[in-house]
């Protein structure tokens with residue numbers, strides 16, 4: 001193993017100390033928990049409650065690639081369009097959550113990818129970017145969903161990406177490369193997680209899988225309900241193990257979903273999938289752990305698509321609302337964690353106008369946009385004319401872009417556009433920058449960033465979250481608050 005990938009010594013405790021501690025009965029003995037042993041003095045009082053073993057239900061919500069500006073803009077859109085704060089910010093306003101920053105450093109970089117980031121929570125190790133619960137030398141770390149399953153809890157994964165994508169896989173699978181999604185689907189089948197909802201038909205269907213296997217048949221033989229549409233999913237009626245795969249690849253961006261009748265009818269929203277997962281697993285009576293991912297916030301950031309970004313963050317916010325409705329009914333027994341795995345492209349609402357009073361009116365234009373930048377680009381290519389480009393943007397947004405700007409996108413589509421920062425050279429990113437002139441949403445680039453991320457939590461164990469948390473501590477927190485024993489590592 002490389003010198004960094006298993007380095008847990010940075011903040012005064014390491015995993016083996018925890019395991020020793022656990023073996024002595026400390027995990028459940030009401031000592032105030034592991035996290036108190038590494039917390040500084042100011043946090044001690046908040047650790048006085050004994051949360052060990054109290055969390056029968058854990059809901060882990062992750063907006064993938066959510067920079068701080070994304071959180072702010074979704075809140076502003078919620079206030080402007082819906083007349084209420086976002087659920088996430090309302091939890092801050094009402095002082096209902098513990099809140100701090102989290103360091104998402106991975107085994108090889110301060111800039112995380114989603115696989116290593118989710119694995120840091122999923123197995124408590126800082127592994128290399130691109131790996132899923134596996135060290136560079138092939139050492140596998142048992143992820144949190146199998147651990148909870150072995151402890152008799154129900155397990156669930158809900159996402160707007162392919163269900164085999166890096167973030168859900170980080171709680172559940174072991175592969176050396178995140179792209180091994182056929183293998184990840186196979187592991188879901190073998191490990192029998194209870195509720196699996198999202199996109200990714202290409203990794204389950206015999207028409208697309210490299211090995212020609214039809215995993216749906218396998219799941220059905222094991223007694224799963226298999227849903228391929230919103231109607232087939234329905235609403236939960238008691239506990240039922242369920243595989244729901246609604247699209248070939250990722251689910252659509254929320255705004256495109258809403259305004260495309262076929263998609264609106266056949267694909268459930270993140271909030272609907274979350275409700276289904278919670279209702280079904282709650283009905284089992286066994287307790288559960290559920291990861292809910294707003295996965296396409298990240299994709300919108302990569303493509304500098306402010307419209308996709310804000311509306312997908314709002315859809316994620318609706319899922320937070322569902323989770324907190326459940327929390328409000330079971331506050332003593334439910335740990336809710338809300339966070340993101342890394343910043344991405346660091347979008348923000350920027351100043352516009354001499355006294356900045358054009359910023360919000362520009363931002364308000366998003367309220368009448370019908371489709372995302374990704375929708376615009378999906379029909380443009382290197383033979384699109386200037387007028388086609390302008391009309392496609394007009395259809396999606398009602399905005400008539402300048403000829404000179406349309407020309408830049410025209411050139412970018414043909415590989416002839418040069419930006420000073422190469423991360424902003426792809427056609428998608430050129431469109432993103434063009435739209436910034438109209439919406440005042442601007443991006444620093446089109447890739448992940450090293451930002452310390454937002455972390456909020458409520459319920460048993462949340463009081464142990466201080467102002468600054470190391471990513472791997474969440475693994476320990478979830479095990480300890482649920483009273484699930486950590487695996488003892490070999491060596």
Ligand SMILES: [Zn+2]
Nearest residue numbers: 065298302448
């Ligand atoms: Zn990403």
